[in-house]
Amino acid sequence: MSDREGLGEFEHIIILALLRLGDDAYGMRVRQEIEQRAGRETSIGAVYSTLDRLETKGLVESFTGEATAERGGRAKRIFKATSKGIHALERSQQALMNMMEGLTWKA
Amino acid sequence: MESLIHFLLGPQLAEEILGDLEEESLLRGSNWRRRQLLLSVLPLLGLRLRHFHIEERILLASGLFLLPVRAIDLLWAFVLSQVPLKVDLIRPTDHLLFTLALALACAFVCSLYRQGMGIWLGVAALIALGTIPAQLPLWYWLLLPALCFAVVKAVDSRRRTS
Numbered sequence: 001m002s003d004r005e006g007l008g009e010f011e012h013i014i015i016l017a018l019l020r021l022g023d024d025a026y027g028m029r030v031r032q033e034i035e036q037r038a039g040r041e042t043s044i045g046a047v048y049s050t051l052d053r054l055e056t057k058g059l060v061e062s063f064t065g066e067a068t069a070e071r072g073g074r075a076k077r078i079f080k081a082t083s084k085g086i087h088a089l090e091r092s093q094q095a096l097m098n099m100m101e102g103l104t105w106k107a
Numbered sequence: 108m109e110s111l112i113h114f115l116l117g118p119q120l121a122e123e124i125l126g127d128l129e130e131e132s133l134l135r136g137s138n139w140r141r142r143q144l145l146l147s148v149l150p151l152l153g154l155r156l157r158h159f160h161i162e163e164r165i166l167l168a169s170g171l172f173l174l175p176v177r178a179i180d181l182l183w184a185f186v187l188s189q190v191p192l193k194v195d196l197i198r199p200t201d202h203l204l205f206t207l208a209l210a211l212a213c214a215f216v217c218s219l220y221r222q223g224m225g226i227w228l229g230v231a232a233l234i235a236l237g238t239i240p241a242q243l244p245l246w247y248w249l250l251l252p253a254l255c256f257a258v259v260k261a262v263d264s265r266r267r268t269s
Contacts, residue, residue, distance in 0.1 A: 026123075026127065027123065027124060027127040028127035028128075028130055028131050031127075031131075032131070043143055043146035043147045043150060044124060044127055044128060044143055044147050045124070045143075045146065045147025045148065045149070045150035045151040045154075046146075046147070046150040048120075048124055048147075048150070048151065048154060049150035049151060049153050049154040052154050052157070053154075053157070056157070064119075064123075067126070068130075070129070070130050070133060071126035071127070071129050071130045072125075072126060072129045074122045074123065074125060074126025074129065075122065075123060075126065076123060076126065076127075077120070077123040
């Protein structure tokens with residue numbers, strides 16, 4: 001990803017969810033966080049697909065977490081935003097703020 | 108459905124995703140889990156496609172555009188066989204080889220540049236269109252571009268909105 005390329009809306013939301021969740025950021029928690037905070041119902045497949053794309057761009061990294069009984073003994077994949085990801089988020093956020101500055105509209 | 112996810116993603120990632128679903132379905136029930144699995148197939152297929160090796164991309168591109176052309180060719184052969192005096196009409200058969208060569212080249216070039224699914228599907232669709240034999244019925248000329256356009260738009264809009 002070039003430094004000037006922006007984030008898509010869902011990518012933006014996912015990185016914010018990762019930052020909010022900290023060390024507990026795995027697929028299910030990310031999906032729930034988006035549903036609760038953004039009011040956006042999404043599938044676990046869409047979350048993993050976007051996380052995979054962000055990881056390919058170097059904006060997110062992942063590692064295998066622990067397996068627990070309630071998961072049927074299956075391991076988690078924990079995700080974390082990289083410093084490049086956080087910079088991309090800041091740029092994207094700034095671009096939105098700049099576009100909205102001084103703007104008023106009627107719904 | 109779980110077998111399909113295993114097939115698409117391999118054991119490790121599939122187990123991680125199924126573990127997430129298992130955990131949340133304790134709260135939400137099995138209907139929710141089935142719905143999630145159903146909704147997840149397309150995005151996970153997209154994830155798998157992004158990780159395709161070059162040989163797999165070539166196979167997919169060839170399959171996507173050669174199978175409909177071959178199917179229409181077989182259908183046309185059947186139609187001709189039902190018409191007296193036209194059973195032995197020579198139909199162009201070399202278009203299949205030509206389409207194969209062009210689709211392979213297209214998939215190869217587009218995969219090298221990694222410009223995204225929409226572009227290489229679009230180029231391959233145009234190549235397939237350009238190599239359709241003239242005897243094909245009118246509906247095919249209309250339907251194939253519409254289908255190709257729909258696929259390219261769908262893939263592109265998914266890529267942009269996410």
